[in-house]
Amino acid sequence: MFSKILIVNRGEIAVRIIRACREMGISTVAVYSEADRDALHVSLADECYCIGPARAKDSYLNMSAVLSAADVSGAQAIHPGYGLLSENAEFARLCSKCGMTFIGPSPEVLSKMGDKDEAKRTMKAAQVPVIPGSGLVKNPDEAERAAAEIGYPFLIKARAGGGGRGIRLIRSEKEFAPAFAQASEEAENAFGDGGMYLEKFMTGVKHIEMQILCDTQGNVVCLGERDCSMQRKNQKVLEESPSPAVSSIQRKELSKLCERAARAVGYTGVGTIEFLMDRDGHFYFMEMNTRLQVEHPVTEMVTGIDLVKWQIRVAAGLPLDFTAKEVPLRGHAIECRINAENPKKNFRPGCGKISLLHFPGGPSVRFDTALYPDYVVPPFYDSMIGKLIVHAKTREEAVRKMQAALCELVVEGVDQNVEFLLELLREDVFQSGRYTTSTLAERGNL
Numbered sequence: 001m002f003s004k005i006l007i008v009n010r011g012e013i014a015v016r017i018i019r020a021c022r023e024m025g026i027s028t029v030a031v032y033s034e035a036d037r038d039a040l041h042v043s044l045a046d047e048c049y050c051i052g053p054a055r056a057k058d059s060y061l062n063m064s065a066v067l068s069a070a071d072v073s074g075a076q077a078i079h080p081g082y083g084l085l086s087e088n089a090e091f092a093r094l095c096s097k098c099g100m101t102f103i104g105p106s107p108e109v110l111s112k113m114g115d116k117d118e119a120k121r122t123m124k125a126a127q128v129p130v131i132p133g134s135g136l137v138k139n140p141d142e143a144e145r146a147a148a149e150i151g152y153p154f155l156i157k158a159r160a161g162g163g164g165r166g167i168r169l170i171r172s173e174k175e176f177a178p179a180f181a182q183a184s185e186e187a188e189n190a191f192g193d194g195g196m197y198l199e200k201f202m203t204g205v206k207h208i209e210m211q212i213l214c215d216t217q218g219n220v221v222c223l224g225e226r227d228c229s230m231q232r233k234n235q236k237v238l239e240e241s242p243s244p245a246v247s248s249i250q251r252k253e254l255s256k257l258c259e260r261a262a263r264a265v266g267y268t269g270v271g272t273i274e275f276l277m278d279r280d281g282h283f284y285f286m287e288m289n290t291r292l293q294v295e296h297p298v299t300e301m302v303t304g305i306d307l308v309k310w311q312i313r314v315a316a317g318l319p320l321d322f323t324a325k326e327v328p329l330r331g332h333a334i335e336c337r338i339n340a341e342n343p344k345k346n347f348r349p350g351c352g353k354i355s356l357l358h359f360p361g362g363p364s365v366r367f368d369t370a371l372y373p374d375y376v377v378p379p380f381y382d383s384m385i386g387k388l389i390v391h392a393k394t395r396e397e398a399v400r401k402m403q404a405a406l407c408e409l410v411v412e413g414v415d416q417n418v419e420f421l422l423e424l425l426r427e428d429v430f431q432s433g434r435y436t437t438s439t440l441a442e443r444g445n446l
Contacts, residue, residue: 009081014041033059077101086291126264133199158187159195222255239295244433301333301391342415350415360408364391
């Protein structure tokens, strides 16, 4: 087992990883930007190093600075959290060259699954159903020919995309050329790769993802699905597990597909395989997220498995000591993403000093955050400032518990979306579990 791990991330996920390491008796090293000098993860870690200015590209994405900090600190492994360098194959390769363990899958798997076009071809070969679409399109002319074959509406998607960036919905031919150029430029700026492909736009569908955990001995365990269909501009708003739309028979079918997919690429570590489920209950592969997900706590709540600890154990070469049959899904969990934004002003991101803070409590209520009183939320990063997660015996109880917890949560000093989330939980379409990826757009929350 590792004795010291460097965490190359910030915010609540850095805090989450530090706490898991502390419980495992592992020393931690934090890296931070100049804007995060007073961040909670910096004070909680055993060591800390400033690696650059506020902008992520100059600090958290600065591979040489991160590796230098790891070398100076004597860290044996690097945990990337999610986002930033978590799915960067080149960074994983550099870690290996420097004699450090990248806590995640191999660089080869990261490359294959990070290229969305290659990922779809790999899944097709493994007989996992995929969404109809094109291969990689190199220019607008080639894309137009592919669009004619697919038919409108369709999505332009970045080969190296993530977090909803590099995606455009195209409903007519006149929208195509400018949207293609914008999406490609956005992807180039965000991921350093402007490669694009086209995918048939499916309406009235559920976004269902399966959590997998694989060790280096060839064991693959599927830990149930999450329903992530409540989305705004391709960004998840809330998640729940299990999905109210997935039956036990469908869950078994999905688990078989995911096990096949994981073995096809030789996956190791924690990962998530995302699908769209149509009205007839058919699943279509979208992508594989080769890292820890933002919404991993809902799976932890219904399984009792600490995914961060197991991610570290697997990276250290330890085998899983359980099977899927030994980890039944118990009860129901819901997670709401708490963002520093103003829903009444087109979800404008906010920043500022936390003047008053109160976290909800009670049995099976969890708030993952890096906030503390007088902390100044910086303007340079993602707007998510916390994740509120609840667990109960039934979905109905979990919904009520989440409503109560949101009513108790107090975050003053910055705009936040608590009232917006409460409104969503009260709506019939959510209460019934019938919501789809189109629900918020149809509601007017574009």
